[in-house]
Amino acid sequence: xxxxxxxxxxxxxxxxxxxxxxxxxxxxxxxxxxxxxxxxxxxxxxxxxxxxxxxxxxxxxxxxxxxxxxxxxxxxxxxxxxxxxxxxxxxxxxxxxxxxxxxxxxxxxxxxxxxxxxxxxxxxxxxxxxxxxxxxxxxxxxxxxxxxxxxxxxxxxxxxxxxxxxxxxxxxxxxxxxxxxxxxxxxxxxxxxxxxxxxxxxxxxxxxxxxxxxxxxxxxxxxxxxxxxxxxxxxxxxxxxxxxxxxxxxxxxxxxxxxxxxxxxxxxxxxxxxxxxxxxxxxxxxxxxxxxxxxxxxxxxxxxxxxxxxxxxxxxxxxxxxxxxxxxxxxxxxxxxxxxxxxxxxxxxxxxxxxxxxxxxxxxxxxxxxxxxxxxxxxxxxxxxxxxxxxxxxxxxxxxxxxxxxxxxxxxxxxxxxxxxxxxxxxxxxxxxxxxxxxxxxxxxxxxxxxxxxxxxxxxxxxxxxxxxxxxxxxxxxxxxxxxxxxxxxxxxxxxxxxxxxxxxxxxxxxxxxxxxxxxxxxxxxxxxxxx
Numbered sequence: 318x319x320x321x322x323x324x325x326x327x328x329x330x331x332x333x334x335x336x337x338x339x340x341x342x343x344x345x346x347x348x349x350x351x352x353x354x355x356x357x358x359x360x361x362x363x364x365x366x367x368x369x370x371x372x373x374x375x376x377x378x379x380x381x382x383x384x385x386x387x388x389x390x391x392x393x394x395x396x397x398x399x400x401x402x403x404x405x406x407x408x409x410x411x412x413x414x415x416x417x418x419x420x421x422x423x424x425x426x427x428x429x430x431x432x433x434x435x436x437x438x439x440x441x442x443x444x445x446x447x448x449x450x451x452x453x454x455x456x457x458x459x460x461x462x463x464x465x466x467x468x469x470x471x472x473x474x475x476x477x478x479x480x481x482x483x484x485x486x487x488x489x490x491x492x493x494x495x496x497x498x499x500x501x502x503x504x505x506x507x508x509x510x511x512x513x514x515x516x517x518x519x520x521x522x523x524x525x526x527x528x529x530x531x532x533x534x535x536x537x538x539x540x541x542x543x544x545x546x547x548x549x550x551x552x553x554x555x556x557x558x559x560x561x562x563x564x565x566x567x568x569x570x571x572x573x574x575x576x577x578x579x580x581x582x583x584x585x586x587x588x589x590x591x592x593x594x595x596x597x598x599x600x601x602x603x604x605x606x607x608x609x610x611x612x613x614x615x616x617x618x619x620x621x622x623x624x625x626x627x628x629x630x631x632x633x634x635x636x637x638x639x640x641x642x643x644x645x646x647x648x649x650x651x652x653x654x655x656x657x658x659x660x661x662x663x664x665x666x667x668x669x670x671x672x673x674x675x676x677x678x679x680x681x682x683x684x685x686x687x688x689x690x691x692x693x694x695x696x697x698x699x700x701x702x703x704x705x706x707x708x709x710x711x712x713x714x715x716x717x718x719x720x721x722x723x724x725x726x727x728x729x730x731x732x733x734x735x736x737x738x739x740x741x742x743x744x745x746x747x748x749x750x751x752x753x754x755x756x757x758x759x760x761x762x763x764x765x766x767x768x769x770x771x772x773x774x775x776x777x778x779x780x781x782x783x784x785x786x787x788x789x790x791x792x793x794x795x796x797x798x799x800x801x802x803x804x805x806x807x808x809x810x811x812x813x814x815x816x817x818x819x820x821x822x823x824x825x826x827x828x829x830x831x832x833x834x835x836x837x838x839x840x841x842x843x844x845x846x847x848x849x
Contacts, residue, residue, distance in 0.1 A: 318383075319359060319363060319381060320381055320382075320383050320397045320398075320399060320448055321383060321397070322359065323356055323359060323360070323407060323444050323448070324441050324444050324445050324448070325441075326352050326355055326356055326359075327352050327353065327356060327414075327437045327438070327440045327441035327444065328437065328438060328441040329352075330348050330349060330351070330352030330433075330437050331349075331352075331433065331434040331435070331436070331437030331438045331441070332434065333348050334348045334349050334430050334433035334434050334437060335430040335431055335433070335434035336430070337430060338429055338430030338431075339430075342429055345429050345430045345432075345433040345434075346418065346421075346422060346429070346433070348433070349418045349433040349436060349437055350415065350418045350419070352414075352437055353410075353411045353412075353414030353415045353418065353440060354411075354415060356407075356410075356411040356414070356444075357408070357411035357412060357414075357415065360404065360407050360408045360411055361408070363380065363381065363399070363404065364404055364408065364796070367380040367381075367404075378400055378799070378800070378803045379398040379399060379400055380399050380400055380401070380404065381398070381399050382396075382397065382398040382399075382450075383395065383396065383397040383398075384396045384397075384450075387451075387454070391453075391514070391516075392504070392508075392513070392514045392515035392516055392517070393451060393453045393454070393516055394451045394454070394515075394516070394517060395451065395454060396449070396450040396451040396454065396517060396518070397445075397448040397449060397450060397454075398448065398450045399447075399448055400799065400800040400803070401796040401797045401798070401799050401800035401801075402580075402583065402584070402653065402797050402800035402801065402804075403447045403448055403580075403800075404796065405653065405657060405793065405796055405797060406447045406576060406580060406656070407444050407447050407448070409572070409573065409576070409656075409657055409660050409661075410440055410443050410444050410447070410573055411440075412661070412782075413568055413569065413572040413573055413660060413661070413664045414436075414440045414569075415775075416568055416572075416664055416665070416668055416775055416779070417436060417440075417564075417565035417568045417569055418433070418436070418565070419668075419771060419772075419775050420564040420565050420568060420667075420668045420671055420672075421433075421436070421563065421564065421565045422771065423675070424563060424564055424565075424671065424675055425473060425563065425565075427473075428472065428473075431468075431472075432469070432472070432473055434465075435465035435466075435468045435469050436465070436469065436565055436569070438461065438462075438465040439462050439465045439466050439469070439569055440569070440573075441461070441462075442458050442459070442460075442461035442462025442463075442465070443458075443462045443569075443573050443574065443577060445457075445458030445461060445462075446458045446459055446462060446577050446580070447577075447580060450517065450518040450519065451516045451517055451518065452500045452503070452504070452516040452517075452518060452521065452585075453500065453516040454516070455500075456493070456496065456497050456500060459493055459496070459577070460493060462574065462577070463486075463489045463490070463493065466485070466566065466569065466570070466574065467482050467485060467486045469562060469563060469565070469566040469569075470482040470485060470558060470561060470562045470563075470566055471483075473563040473566070474561040474562050474563060474566070475560070475561045475562075475563075476561070477557070477560075477561050478561045478562075480557065480561075481557040481558050481560065481561035481562070482558075482561070484553075484554050484557055484558070485554050485557070485558040487554075488544055488551070488553075488554040489544065489545070489554070491544075492540060492541040492544035492545065492551075493541065495537050495540055495541050496537065496538060496541035496542075498537060499534050499537030499538050499541070500516065502530075502533070502534050502537070503521055503524065503534055503589070504516055504521075506524060506526050506530060506534075507520070507521055507524040510524065510525050510526075511524075518584075518585075521589065522588060522589060522807055522810075523810060524589070528592065528593060531590050531592060531593045532590075532593045532597075534589075534590060535586060535589070535590035535593045535594060535597065538581065538585055538586045538589070538590075539582070539586055539597070539601070541581070542577075542578040542579075542581035542582050542585075542586065543578065543604075543638075544578070545574065545575065545577055545578030545581070546575060546578035546579060546582075546634050546637070546638060547575065547578070547631065547634065548604050548605070548608055548634070548635070548638055549604060549607050549608045549611050549612075549631070549635075552608070552612075552631050555570070555575075555627055555630065555631065556624050556627045556628060558570060558627075559571065559623055559624065559626070559627035559630075559667075560621060560623045560624045560627060560680070563671075564667060564668060564670075564671025564672075564674075567623065567627075567667040567670075567671070568664045568667050568668060571626075571627070571630050571659075571660070571663045571664055571667055572659075572660035572661070572663065572664035573660065575630060575634055576656050576660060578634075579634065579637045579638075579641065579652070579656055582638070582641045582642075583641055583649075583652075583801075583804060584804070587641070587642075587644060587804070587808055588804050588807040588808050591808035591809070594642075594808075595644075597642075598642040598643075598644065598728075599729070601638060601641075601642040602638070602639050602642050602643065602725070602728070602729055602732050603732065604635075604638060605635045605636070605637075605638035605639035605640075605642070605732075605736070606635065606639060606732050606735050606736045607635070608631055608632065608634065608635030608638065609632050609635035609636060609639070609735075609736050609739040610632075610635075610735065610736075610738060610739055610742065611631070611632075612628045612629065612630070612631030612632030612633075612635060613628075613629070613632040613739050613742030613743055613745075613746060614742060615628045615631075616628035616629045616631075616632065616742075616746040617742065617745055617746040617749060619682075620681060620682050620683055621680045621681065621682070622670050622673070622674075622680045622681075622682055622685075622750070622754065623667070623670050623674075623680050624680075625682075625746065625750065626663065626666050626667060626670060629663065629666075629706060629743075629746065630659070630663055632739060632742070632743065633655065633659045633663070633706075633714075634659070635736070635739070636651075636652070636655050636717070636718055636721045636722075636736070636739070637652045637655050637656060637659075637721075639721055639725050639732070639733075639736055640652030640655065640720075640721035640724060640725060643721075643724050643725040643727070643728040643729070644728075644805070644808075645724045645727060645728065646724070646801075647720050647721075647723045647724030647727070648720065648721055648723075648724025648725050648727075648728070649724070649801045649804075649805075650720050650724075650793075650794050650797065650798070650801065651716075651717050651718065651719065651720025651721035651722075651723070651724055652717070652721060653717075653793060653794075653797045653801070654713060654716050654717030654720060654786070654790060654793055654794075655714070655717030655718060655721060656717075657713065657717075657786065657793060658705070658712070658713035658714045658716070658717050658783060658786055659714065659717070661713070661779055661782050661783055661786075662702050662705040662706055662712075662713075662714055662779075662783060663706065664779075665702050665775075665776060665779040666699075666702050666703075666706065668772075668775070668776070669695065669698060669699050669702065669776070672695070672768070672772055673688075673695065673754070676765050676766065677760075677762055677765065682753045682754065684760055685753060685754045685760055686753065686754070686755075686756070686757040686758045686759055686760045687755070687756065687757060687758060687759025687760060688754055688755045688760070688765070689755040689756060690759070691762075691764060691765050691767070692755075692765055692766075692767045692768070693767065694767045694768045694773065695755075695767055695768045696751070696754075696755040698768065698773075698776045698780070699750070699751065699754070699755065700751050700755075701780055702779075702780075703747040703748065703750050703751055704747065705783050706743060706747050707740070707743040707744045707747040707748075708740055708743060710787075711784070711787045711788065712783045712784065712786075712787040713782075713783045713784075713785075713786030713787045713790065714783070714787075715787060716786065716787060716790045718740070721736075722736060722737055
């Protein structure tokens with residue numbers, strides 16, 4: 318029942334926050350702060366309980382599972398499961414959920430209860446996405462997280478919030494409907510072949526289909542998840558949504574919603590369609606490299622501080638796309654590290670940008686400068702997260718990007734060399750932030766308050782997390798290794814049992830000498846053949 322409680326605690330807290338505002342305007346804040354905190358404690362208990370059981374077999378891959386009948390006539394079930402991959406992402410959701418609540422403590426002054434209702438339901442929907450093992454239920458949670466986010470941007474956003482919220486809604490709903498059509502297509506193909514109509518993930522793995530059908534279905538899933546990632550060229554909704562969203566909305570968008578796209582690629586696209594995914598992998602990796610370079614260049618060109626940080630997300634998530642479709646041990650482990658560390662570092666950057674905007678009432682970098690003398694604590698913390706964003710060795714972001722490049726090099730050396738240029742651009746835009754905001758000509762503002770104790774406490778925890786992950790990445794690698802190994806094995810078994818790519822090993826589909834070693838490594842358990 319713990320999996321159900323992870324969702325219900327947040328959903329119920331949202332309702333209580335909305336109702337409690339009529340009695341006391343402070344109650345919604347405290348209720349919303351307690352909900353992700355309790356969720357975090359439950360996940361940590363689950364993590365601790367199962368940390369020694371990560372070497373699970375394919376038939377024992379779920380650390381905890383719920384499988385109830387919901388609409389059996391249509392093959393729809395309430396099926397939740399958690400493995401090492403989803404556990405890490407649920408942990409990240411609770412962690413950043415606390416940050417999102419704290420960031421809104423003084424920023425949100427109108428319709429406070431309804432704001433926290435939407436925030437809690439976004440978080441509940443995100444956790445549901447990470448836990449759902451029934452594709453229809455997955456779609457329900459997918460919509461559940463998007464609608465409240467639309468309201469967060471539309472009601473509590475900044476000057477162009479209506480435009481940004483509508484653009485967000487159109488992009489996400491169009492991709493969501495495409496995903497629903499793809500899910501239904503897979504449902505009917507499986508039912509026609511087996512006589513069993515089901516949305517269950519475990520049953521849909523290995524569904525036999527013609528290569529052309531597999532290509533269409535894979536494309537539908539890929540586009541839907543690429544929009545959410547976001548990948549170039551379907552990324553244009555992100556800068557506007559980030560810029561106009563309240564601080565909590567930006568934290569959730571960068572730290573969590575983007576990760577649902579990466580999770581979908583890992584959990585669904587390649588395991589369900591390994592044959593055509595292997596053929597499409599070079600294209601996906603090219604899109605990842607384009608995202609890395611394009612996002613970094615556009616970040617440097619921005620004068621709006623929030624928009625600059627938003628474009629860095631496009632660049633960093635390009636590394637995730639590159640790592641996922643390299644599909645070997647190092648690249649996949651690097652993608653997971655990048656997902657976790659990007660969520661922490663960029664989420665905290667948006668927290669700091671929101672704190673700065675609350676003080677000076679602008680995001681325009683042309684109106685900033687010289688703030689280090691009046692806000693040295695904020696400058697020092699911002700410098701730390703800027704260095705984390707550029708991949709400073711010793712921090713978790715460096716580990717993730719290094720592993721991705723190491724794994725991707727074995728799959729495609731040329732693309733990896735281009736992706737490595739992203740480090741140079743990241744250095745430029747990260748130091749550009751510090752120079753424009755905290756150094757240079759001093760902007761004329763009355764004395765500005767430095768980071769408060771509440772803000773220092775939260776950012777201090779985030780700093781400790783990134784340093785810990787940089788010095789001890791094995792905790793993440795150990796937690797995710799069994800889940801990633803099971804995903805790789807699912808892809809191999811699916812290839813052997815379907816018509817889409819008979820007898821083809823995903824890791825050998827692009828049969829170049831440089832990849833023979835990758836294929837052999839992927840067939841062995843994680844931790845052997847090149848694991849750091």
